[in-house]
Amino acid sequence: MGDIDGLEPGARVVVAMSGGVDSSVVAAVMAAQGFEVVGVTLQLYDHGNATGRKGACCAGQDIHDARQVAERLGIAHYVLDFEERFRRAVIDDFADTYAAGRTPIPCVRCNQRVKFRDLLDIARDLGAAALATGHYARRIEGASGVELHRGADPARDQSYFLFATTQQQLDFLRFPLGSLVKDETRAVAARYGLPVAEKPDSQDICFVPHGDHARTVAALRPDAAQPGEIVDVGGKPLGRHEGIARFTVGQRRKLGVSASERLYVVGIDAGRHRIMVGPRRAALCGEAWLADMNWLDAEAPPAAGLAVEVQHRYNEPPTAAHVEPAGDGRMKVRFATPQVGVAPGQACVVYAGARLLGGGWIDRAPLLQAPDEEAGAA
């Protein structure tokens, strides 16, 4: 297992332990290699709040699992109450983004605002030489600094969620699972007799029970759950919906309208609680404007018109594109092939092969065929 390079033998390392199999394996392997491992688990949310019992239900189980793994390994382990910070930095942003008709990615916000900021500071305060996580991404020492690369397991690669990582954070981080595939991780867990070796993979968004994100948003921002109209690109009503938070641009399932051809969400008008749908040709987008761009190689922002590959959604394959400054602080991406599902709020991440160069938040993604004015654009 690679990627613990640059650390002195026996150095103190903080491992971010979620209670899942991945970070448990990181802790086990680093402890076995002689590092002084300090496990830290963040209490991020608590579905047991309603019962008044702290740590009840899922979050509590994960903390319990992390504690058991730490005991088994004989390492120090701390649980930190981050609920308030996580709510402010991640959950509120998640709800606000949906309420604005956009599609959030809470995992990036969590890495950016919680794990790689507050937790990283705590690791430094604890005198650690590094903060290690169970992310599937590779960190490679390059000629001009540390580079971030896709994880070796294409089905697990999490580099997309790490696009907002700064060079300074990357210097301190370690991703020891980056060169493994998940089956290997589970085999290592079994070899070390970790109680979580068979634990199922965690759900998509840790703080959303049963994957029902619309319900979570509705509880926080009732406005996003207001019913509204579903219209075609000409503004003609086709049906009704139960809240804009149930939709993302590019969505084609569970639209609740029947049509002779397959329909996609092409726009979400939060002000009018309106979802606009259209056939594939109406859903195509040739360009996107990215805000809050983060380049990992700060010395070398790309030349105008840099030819790269971009990924505009986690589950989307990368696609050829040109990236250039838009002149207003944003970056403009021109897709070589028009794309469907370029959703404001998602990240558009720029790669050169397996190397992650940077990324930004999709701010605006105009459709190739502008819809009628009255229908309301994305």
Ligand SMILES: Nc1ncnc2c1ncn2[C@@H]1O[C@H](COP(=O)(O)OP(=O)(O)OP(=O)(O)O)[C@@H](O)[C@H]1O
């Ligand atoms: N509550 C938490 N406390 C501390 N670290 C965490 C927590 N949640 C996640 N992490 C860290 O962030 C990494 C990536 O988080 P993610 O939610 O994607 O986990 P995962 O891929 O399901 O991994 P795992 O099997 O370790 O849960 C984890 O491997 C772990 O190092």
